[in-house]
Amino acid sequence: MTDKYISKDGLNGLIASVKASGGRFVAPVLDTRQVVYKEVSSAEEIVDDYILPRNSYKEIAFPQTEILAKYELTRDGVTIDPVEIVARDTVVFGARPCEAASLASLNSVFTWDFIDETFTKRQEKVVVLSLGCVDADDECFCTTVNLSPASTEGSDVALYETENGYIVTPLTDKGTAFVSAHSDSFTDVAKGEEKKELVNPEKVEGVDLTKLGERLAKSPNYDNPEWAELTRKCCGCGACTYSCPTCHCFDIIDEGTAFEGERRKNWDACQFNHFTLHASGHNPRDTQYKRYRNRFMCKFHIYPTKFNSTGCVGCGRCIRVCPVRLDITDLMTAMSS
Amino acid sequence: MENELREKAKELLESGEVAVVIGYGFNRKKTRITPVFITKPEETDKLVFNELCVNNLSIYLTRKYRDIQKIGRPAIVAKGCDIKNIVVLITEGQTKREDIHILGVTCSGVVYKQELFKGELKPEIMPSKCHNCDVRNPHVADTVIGEKSDFTPPEEPTGMVFDKIKEIDAMSDSARWDFWNEHFNRCIKCYACRQLCSLCYCERCITEKNMPQWIETSAHPRGNLAWNLIRAMHLAGRCTFCGECERGCPVNIPLNLVNQKLVLTVKNAFGFESGIDENVHPPMIVFSEDDNENFIK
Numbered sequence: 001m002t003d004k005y006i007s008k009d010g011l012n013g014l015i016a017s018v019k020a021s022g023g024r025f026v027a028p029v030l031d032t033r034q035v036v037y038k039e040v041s042s043a044e045e046i047v048d049d050y051i052l053p054r055n056s057y058k059e060i061a062f063p064q065t066e067i068l069a070k071y072e073l074t075r076d077g078v079t080i081d082p083v084e085i086v087a088r089d090t091v092v093f094g095a096r097p098c099e100a101a102s103l104a105s106l107n108s109v110f111t112w113d114f115i116d117e118t119f120t121k122r123q124e125k126v127v128v129l130s131l132g133c134v135d136a137d138d139e140c141f142c143t144t145v146n147l148s149p150a151s152t153e154g155s156d157v158a159l160y161e162t163e164n165g166y167i168v169t170p171l172t173d174k175g176t177a178f179v180s181a182h183s184d185s186f187t188d189v190a191k192g193e194e195k196k197e198l199v200n201p202e203k204v205e206g207v208d209l210t211k212l213g214e215r216l217a218k219s220p221n222y223d224n225p226e227w228a229e230l231t232r233k234c235c236g237c238g239a240c241t242y243s244c245p246t247c248h249c250f251d252i253i254d255e256g257t258a259f260e261g262e263r264r265k266n267w268d269a270c271q272f273n274h275f276t277l278h279a280s281g282h283n284p285r286d287t288q289y290k291r292y293r294n295r296f297m298c299k300f301h302i303y304p305t306k307f308n309s310t311g312c313v314g315c316g317r318c319i320r321v322c323p324v325r326l327d328i329t330d331l332m333t334a335m336s337s
Numbered sequence: 338m339e340n341e342l343r344e345k346a347k348e349l350l351e352s353g354e355v356a357v358v359i360g361y362g363f364n365r366k367k368t369r370i371t372p373v374f375i376t377k378p379e380e381t382d383k384l385v386f387n388e389l390c391v392n393n394l395s396i397y398l399t400r401k402y403r404d405i406q407k408i409g410r411p412a413i414v415a416k417g418c419d420i421k422n423i424v425v426l427i428t429e430g431q432t433k434r435e436d437i438h439i440l441g442v443t444c445s446g447v448v449y450k451q452e453l454f455k456g457e458l459k460p461e462i463m464p465s466k467c468h469n470c471d472v473r474n475p476h477v478a479d480t481v482i483g484e485k486s487d488f489t490p491p492e493e494p495t496g497m498v499f500d501k502i503k504e505i506d507a508m509s510d511s512a513r514w515d516f517w518n519e520h521f522n523r524c525i526k527c528y529a530c531r532q533l534c535s536l537c538y539c540e541r542c543i544t545e546k547n548m549p550q551w552i553e554t555s556a557h558p559r560g561n562l563a564w565n566l567i568r569a570m571h572l573a574g575r576c577t578f579c580g581e582c583e584r585g586c587p588v589n590i591p592l593n594l595v596n597q598k599l600v601l602t603v604k605n606a607f608g609f610e611s612g613i614d615e616n617v618h619p620p621m622i623v624f625s626e627d628d629n630e631n632f633i634k
Contacts, residue, residue, distance in 0.1 A: 032523065032589045054587065064525060065555040138368060228404050233372040235396060237529035239587045255553050266555050269527070273401070274545045287404045323533050323585035324392060325364055325371035325451075333365075 001176045004186035005193060007165035011043035011093075014185035021181065023089035026060065028053045037092065046094065048161075051137045052315055056099060056245035057092045058106055061122040062267075064242075068118070068252070069263045083262075087121040091178070093129045093159075098142040098313040100130040100154035102245035108307040109248050118265065127178045130155035131166070132198045139316030140201035141329055145209065147314055149198040160195040167195055201314075206333040209300070209310075215335055216301035222293075230331055231292040233324045238269030240318035241295065246303070246311050249275075270294045296331055338442070338483045339385055342414065345440060345480055346381040349412050355438050356409025359397050361390040369451050372397070376408060386414065386483075388458040391447040393579045395422040395535040398432050412438035412479075416447070417472025421577035421612025422535045424477055428618055429575075431538055441475025443483035450584055464580050465496030465593065477615060498593050502601070505594065517562075523588040524561040526554065530582035530592060531568065536575050543567060569595045574603040574621040577612040 110119040133149040156175030251268035303311025362373035446467035473486035553560035
């Protein structure tokens with residue numbers, strides 16, 4: 001399919017068209033002094049001057065909390081009613097290319113040894129319209145993990161900003177089908193319509209992903225005192241993991257009384273003390289640096305070796321949100337040597 | 338001031354009086370301040386102190402940080418407001434006064450969040466605590482570093498937090514309920530508020546007690562309300578209004594409002610201010626015959 005064009009005002013038509021077909025349109029909006037992905041009903045709500053929303057759009061396919069089943073205990077026994085997975089057609093507008101790459105990584109986790117339908121059924125219904133970045137901040141480091149504002153991995157339709165609109169490039173079958181289904185909202189690209197220049201964040205000096213992976217694979221390095229020295233300031237909150245587009249850990253809990261309640265799937269974070277706490281009281285990750293080490297190993301060793309994908313997309317959210325300014329790129333540099 | 342700080346830190350490490358200096362340093366790009374742990378005298382040059390030093394480092398004195406405690410006796414760089422938290426840790430038996438060396442720094446205010454700093458510390462980017470600060474000269478310290486401040490706080494506390502509290506107090510019950518629910522609904526249960534609070538030192542938080550599960554940990558409105566209320570109640574009479582929980586909150590929940598309201602309530606009821614005197618126990622853990630009893634009806 002050839003490139004199409006949509007003006008910023010024309011987005012209203014697209015939003016209406018998506019809504020009319022029963023879908024929802026998610027885009028970056030301003031909420032309590034922050035840019036976040038939220039469902040919108042008009043183009044005026046969408047912000048266009050942003051680096052990256054605070055939250056990851058992974059929450060569309062992997063919500064922070066969801067009910068898996070309801071249970072009830074009666075005289076006749078226990079009844080367990082699974083809750084049907086509600087998957088709505090969802091369009092994510094303005095996803096950054098770094099983040100678009102992340103959903104593919106998540107998919108490999110949720111389909112690896114067991115197909116987690118709560119994720120896959122929703123992900124199938126998500127159409128990602130990624131938007132090339134025309135700005136970057138100090139925390140962006142996609143180029144360091146071999147991605148760039150021009151990356152198209154995980155994206156269904158690539159958008160490129162122009163003076164008054166966007167040039168639309170469908171990339172996948174899903175993307176082509178989306179553009180065709182809402183063809184009234186798009187026009188042909190007018191002559192002279194020019195893409196704004198994409199801005200590449202600077203590569204972090206001294207990072208070598210191959211060396212990094214090799215080093216993490218060698219077991220003596222696991223107990224290197226450097227881990228403690230570099231990461232003991234970690235305060236152990238879950239801000240990084242909960243804003244990370246590739247963190248995927250969850251916990252299954254029962255909520256309610258002994259007689260009735262619900263079984264829920266909630267986000268969990270390897271940064272929490274009780275994440276690995278055994279029933280015996282023993283905790284194999286008994287200090288914070290060991291928990292941070294796990295998160296780092298997951299991104300740069302487990303993901304690449306197990307799923308052949310990068311666990312880190314360089315979005316920089318974990319750096320921006322960290323209350324003690326623990327910078328993952330500092331570790332990447334240190335561990336590359 | 339920084340030279341003085343570095344010299345003193347060096348002296349403490351060289352003499353073996355302390356094994357680690359917990360302080361502030363720059364990140365790799367020299368754009369932000371981050372906590373540093375100095376164990377070698379030759380590394381004390383990394384220590385800095387400026388208006389970006391907003392973190393309350395007293396969290397690193399709590400038992401959660403076993404690996405830091407293993408290093409040995411710590412010296413800690415602390416502003417007056419941070420010292421208030423250390424004082425509470427002492428009164429609550431979490432650390433002993435003689436087990437730490439407090440490197441108190443005089444302070445003329447810090448930023449509310451580091452991202453807001455654009456080269457100059459303007460009043461509008463300072464938190465309310467700084468505008469009303471009564472401890473710009475450290476009140477409990479082994480060494481005081483920096484020039485004496487002659488700042489006198491206003492008689493009536495001023496600032497956004499205090500204005501907003503009055504506004505909320507004037508609301509109807511249902512409007513207040515809606516206000517808090519709207520804010521708490523954004524909570525993502527990352528527990529940054531708890532982790533940044535040195536007074537949330539429990540090694541097993543009540544949210545982690547899951548046999549049975551005392552508090553619903555799901556990030557739904559019920560669970561979020563439960564968490565935020567429980568944390569507020571656990572900090573009544575203890576919170577020093579250091580503001581770390583609000584600073585760390587990734588979803589901008591105005592936790593300073595909750596905390597300052599608690600501070601005011603305890604002050605009115607018990608005439609007590611947290612973090613001032615390490616020999617006075619907080620009102621919630623002691624009984625005094627002078628306690629106000631007018632709530633018994």
